[in-house]
Amino acid sequence: MLVELRSDTFTKPTLAMREAMMSAEVGDDMVGEDPTVNRLEAHVAEMFGKEAAVYACSATQANQMAIWANCERGDELLIETTGHIGIYESGAPAVISGVTTRCIPGECGRLDVEHLQGQIRRGDDHYATTTLLCLENSTNIAGGRTYSLTQLQRVCNWAHTNDLRTHLDGARIFNACAVRGYSVADIAKQFDTVSVCFSKGLGCPMGAILVGDQKTIARARRARKLMGGALRQAGILAASGLYALDNHVDRLAEDHQNAKRLAAGLAEIPNVNIDLDAVETNLVYFEVNPEWGTAADLEKRAAENGVKLFSVGGSQRLRACTHLDINEDHVDRAIQVFRECLESVR
Ligand SMILES: Cc1ncc(COP(=O)(O)O)c(C=O)c1O
Structure with a gap:
């Protein structure tokens, strides 16, 4: 997937x-x-x-x-x-x-x-x-x-x-x-x-x-x-x-729910810093702990495992965005991949 x-x-x-x-x-x-x-x-x-x-x-x-x-x-x-x-x-x-x-x-x-x-x-x-x-x-x-x-x-x-x-x-x-x-x-x-x-x-x-x-x-x-x-x-x-x-307007609320689901999952993973209150819409920004590695490291590792996101603005910050082509299963898969990447040694 x-x-x-x-x-x-x-x-x-x-x-x-x-x-x-x-x-x-x-x-x-x-x-x-x-x-x-x-x-x-x-x-x-x-x-x-x-x-x-x-x-x-x-x-x-x-x-x-x-x-x-x-x-x-x-x-x-x-x-x-x-x-x-x-x-x-x-x-x-x-x-x-x-x-x-x-x-x-x-x-x-x-x-x-x-x-x-x-x-x-x-x-x-x-x-x-x-x-x-x-x-x-x-x-x-x-x-x-x-x-x-x-x-x-x-x-x-x-x-x-x-x-x-x-x-x-x-x-x-x-x-x-x-x-x-x-x-x-x-x-x-x-x-x-x-x-x-x-x-x-x-x-x-x-x-x-x-x-x-x-x-x-x-x-x-x-x-x-x-x-x-x-x-x-x-x-x-x-x-x-x-x-x-x-x-496609009324369904945007689903993207926001999926963003919150993703954010909540990320918050449970070691080496992730995320402010759950800051997730209002479909954009989820978070940081990886520098002791684990850089945002670019996570972007690369996640992509190798089929999950694509952007590293942005500074070496630790990443953005994941939910949308029309993302459902709960995709979110759960992403959380699983982030967990596997971030729990392992870089
Ligand atoms: C807030 C905002 N304004 C404008 C744009 C420009 O959109 P486009 O690159 O499709 O022209 C973007 C694109 O991400 C955006 O996030």
């Missing part, structure tokens, strides 16, 4: 999703004539309570379209130190939009007013002008953590009062909603733009979407074109998104 815990991006489209894709009605999306893309955009805009939406190739692209649309060249965005936009998007804000990125340390990947006060720079020609605040919910590198609605309201109110635009990297927004019980509209209401990824927990082969007001989304659509992301018969892909919204 192969157990793929590296990422929820490894999910493969189910047969039913493939069938929905195969029967999708299509047209040329570049000129706005793909009926399935149009249906997906209208559906998501309505779901999120926003005026408009634009379909994108990836969550990275949707984030970068948002930065382009919300900022001018010479601006600066603020993001928590562990934010995906700051670390894992190839410096794209600078390369594509001429926007610098300033990382602010928060708490478990989340920013609050106390972290941001005094950080806005404007009206002085020495500085890039701070115009955009980017948050992430749920977080990735910071451990799959979620914001409370109260905290999001507080931070976004502060940002808007201080004339900042706000963007949410909501690559895993549905995971956050599943845990916290708020709706995507509750969250989107706080932000100017929100990106959502279809190819993570929702199980699509690719695709993302950006929502916002008409004017901002029109700018984002232009950004998509200049990034080479304007598509043609994209309805084949958009159909997977429509299918996922109908069939």
Whole structure:
């Protein structure tokens, strides 16, 4: 049995999703004539309570379209130190939009007013002008953590009062909603733009979407074109998104239960350090004791035994991710393999 815990991006489209894709009605999306893309955009805009939406190739692209649309060249965005936009998007804000990125340390990947006060720079020609605040919910590198609605309201109110635009990297927004019980509209209401990824927990082969007001989304659509992301018969892909919204949202709670099961199993194994309270969604971060070896050692040993996970950020830290293609048996097998690896001498 192969157990793929590296990422929820490894999910493969189910047969039913493939069938929905195969029967999708299509047209040329570049000129706005793909009926399935149009249906997906209208559906998501309505779901999120926003005026408009634009379909994108990836969550990275949707984030970068948002930065382009919300900022001018010479601006600066603020993001928590562990934010995906700051670390894992190839410096794209600078390369594509001429926007610098300033990382602010928060708490478990989340920013609050106390972290941001005094950080806005404007009206002085020495500085890039701070115009955009980017948050992430749920977080990735910071451990799959979620914001409370109260905290999001507080931070976004502060940002808007201080004339900042706000963007949410909501690559895993549905995971956050599943845990916290708020709706995507509750969250989107706080932000100017929100990106959502279809190819993570929702199980699509690719695709993302950006929502916002008409004017901002029109700018984002232009950004998509200049990034080479304007598509043609994209309805084949958009159909997977429509299918996922109908069939793969409610089941995210199972991924979270499996993550907790995995975390509880890991906590019983010698040479593992894990904070069980930090496991909120589908990402399980833990550390191996340096006396046993490094994260890379465990990654290699586990892979040799059919369990794949990522070593990340520092020599002891690893990430395992539960998703659509992981069930309880996979979790139990992974725990067994981790135990065998970590109980033996390296
Ligand atoms: C929080 C977050 N945002 C954006 C992305 C980018 O997604 P993609 O690599 O599919 O463009 C990721 C990917 O892991 C992510 O975790």
